[in-house]
Amino acid sequence: MSEPWDERVAAFWRDADDDRPEAMLAQMQALIDERGAESPEALYEWASVHDFLGREGDAVPLYRAALERGLAGERRPQAVVQLASSLRNVGEADAAVALLQDHPGDTVTGAAPRAFLALALRDAGRPDEALRVALKALAPTLPTYRRAVEAYADALVDSDPAR
The missing domain is CATH 1.25.40.10 (Tetratricopeptide repeat domain)
Known part of the structure; x- marks a missing residue:
């Protein structure tokens, strides 16, 4: 068989x-x-x-x-x-x-969906949002600095004022 x-x-x-x-x-x-x-x-x-x-x-x-x-x-x-x-x-x-x-x-x-979302956001001309998504996906893996990375990600502002 x-x-x-x-x-x-x-x-x-x-x-x-x-x-x-x-x-x-x-x-x-x-x-x-x-x-x-x-x-x-x-x-x-x-x-x-x-x-x-x-x-x-x-x-x-x-x-x-x-x-x-x-x-x-x-x-x-x-x-x-x-x-x-x-x-x-x-x-x-x-x-x-x-x-x-x-x-x-x-x-x-x-976390692959987040990684590919970050790439797509970057290609869609939304780099700050892309970086935010990537950092948010990365943060849970950090033994130290998780809270700081999350805070920096939250502070990112989309560079496209139309969004």
Whole structure:
């Protein structure tokens, strides 16, 4: 009996090599074919391989489709973060901000949503807010100076008076 699909997908990612894009696409396509192209998990993995290969424009609609079709479990929070990152990379920083603004961290992604929100805010021309988000995410990890860093973050004023 062959390994379960998720284990083979995990093995694919352990061996991922962006120097072999066509081989990676072919290997992932074989896995997708087993699950079915409309499966939310398959759509997510297909988006992820495109994203990994720097084809974020192709990944965006695939991530959206996976989420719309009910992607669940550990893949769902990863898909939200990866979609936001891809949106930022294709010049849609405001869409990335909207996606991550109220997205909580979880045990799968930790503070990654805040990190990618900070990047999107910076690209959206909101550097003070970006720094504030980054510092707020960092502060809980500081054994000393946590309170000071939080206070400095709270004191940052958005440099865009229109916001």
